[in-house]
Amino acid sequence: MTNRALLVLVSLFFAMILLSFSGKNNQQLPPKAGVRTLIIDPGHGGIDPGARGSFSNEADVALAVSLKFGKAIEKEFPDIKIVYTRTTDVMAGNKRTKDEGLRYRADLANQSAGDLFIAVHCNSAPPHVHKQLVGYKKGTVYVGKGKKRRKVVKKIPQYRYWTTPNEAKGTETYIWAVSKNDAKVNSVNKTEYYGEIDSTSNESTVLELPDPSDPVEKARMLIYAQQYFRKSKNLADLVETEFVNTGRVSRGVKQRNDKGIWVLQATGMPSILVEIGFMSDVEEEKYINSDSGQDEIVQDLVSAFRNYKQKLESKATSNSQ
Numbered sequence: 459m460t461n462r463a464l465l466v467l468v469s470l471f472f473a474m475i476l477l478s479f480s481g482k483n484n485q486q487l488p489p490k491a492g493v494r495t496l497i498i499d500p501g502h503g504g505i506d507p508g509a510r511g512s513f514s515n516e517a518d519v520a521l522a523v524s525l526k527f528g529k530a531i532e533k534e535f536p537d538i539k540i541v542y543t544r545t546t547d548v549m550a551g552n553k554r555t556k557d558e559g560l561r562y563r564a565d566l567a568n569q570s571a572g573d574l575f576i577a578v579h580c581n582s583a584p585p586h587v588h589k590q591l592v593g594y595k596k597g598t599v600y601v602g603k604g605k606k607r608r609k610v611v612k613k614i615p616q617y618r619y620w621t622t623p624n625e626a627k628g629t630e631t632y633i634w635a636v637s638k639n640d641a642k643v644n645s646v647n648k649t650e651y652y653g654e655i656d657s658t659s660n661e662s663t664v665l666e667l668p669d670p671s672d673p674v675e676k677a678r679m680l681i682y683a684q685q686y687f688r689k690s691k692n693l694a695d696l697v698e699t700e701f702v703n704t705g706r707v708s709r710g711v712k713q714r715n716d717k718g719i720w721v722l723q724a725t726g727m728p729s730i731l732v733e734i735g736f737m738s739d740v741e742e743e744k745y746i747n748s749d750s751g752q753d754e755i756v757q758d759l760v761s762a763f764r765n766y767k768q769k770l771e772s773k774a775t776s777n778s779q
């Protein structure tokens with residue numbers, strides 16, 4: 459071997475080492491913005507069917523839509539990793555209580571280093587109960603105590619009770635309210651508060667609402683407020699806009715911080731909970747169960763996701779210039 463050939467070989471060797479280092483460096487520095495891992499969380503499941511409609515339940519509809527949504531994302535964005543909190547009709551993580559399931563959902567999202575968390579749920583509103591006086595019936599009642607106790611005949615009012623379906627319908631997207639004192643937080647009263655009543659159990663004490671005086675919870679709330687709140691709000695707005703464009707009734711973006719949506723704050727990433735329609739409305743129950751309805755919902759979610767991702771990426775490019 460000539461000296462010259464040796465020199466070429468040695469330089470090639472060093473060049474390869476250099477190349478392999480720079481390759482490694484590229485892998486270690488992936489683009490910061492954008493979404494690399496998407497967590498899709500079909501609400502409820504297994505022991506917890508969620509809201510019940512006239513022929514279907516929330517857990518099944520949420521799962522069907524979530525799986526279709528994941529498939530559509532996979533097709534359009536093959537580089538994005540999708541993590542589902544459940545893919546069959548079980549409580550997430552095969553847990554025995556709803557609270558353990560919620561905890562599992564948050565832990566899985568965090569351990570998977572998710573960049574975005576989307577929970578899919580269906581709403582439900584209780585029927586209106588009506589009461590009408592229809593007449594009186596004679597009845598005996600006892601009044602007084604001890605020796606004064608006596609029987610009296612009294613007119614007892616008779617009522618008729620009946621229910622009519624609740625007219626509530628449409629979509630809602632929830633984000634975690636940063637603070638209960640936040641002026642933007644919707645005041646939640648009983649007539650307006652439907653969604654996740656059934657997902658908040660009192661059977662277990664595993665999961666307590668975050669206690670703002672606990673330093674760990676306080677830190678997590680602060681991080682959510684500083685880094686994820688605005689992004690969550692942006693995505694939630696985009697989702698509801700897409701629903702409106704499809705002709706759905708949008709009940710808007712709502713902020714809450716109760717146990718039912720605790721998982722949104724417990725995930726270290728932007729997070730939203732989408733209520734895709736009301737199980738309690740006959741027409742909407744049919745729509746969210748139909749293939750065409752589910753396809754529309756999925757397309758709305760994908761469009762919102764696409765816009766969200768583009769916004770993040772264009773911001774990152776303009777920041778780096």
Ligand SMILES: [Zn+2]
Pocket residue numbers: 501502508509516579580653654657
């Ligand atoms: Zn739900």
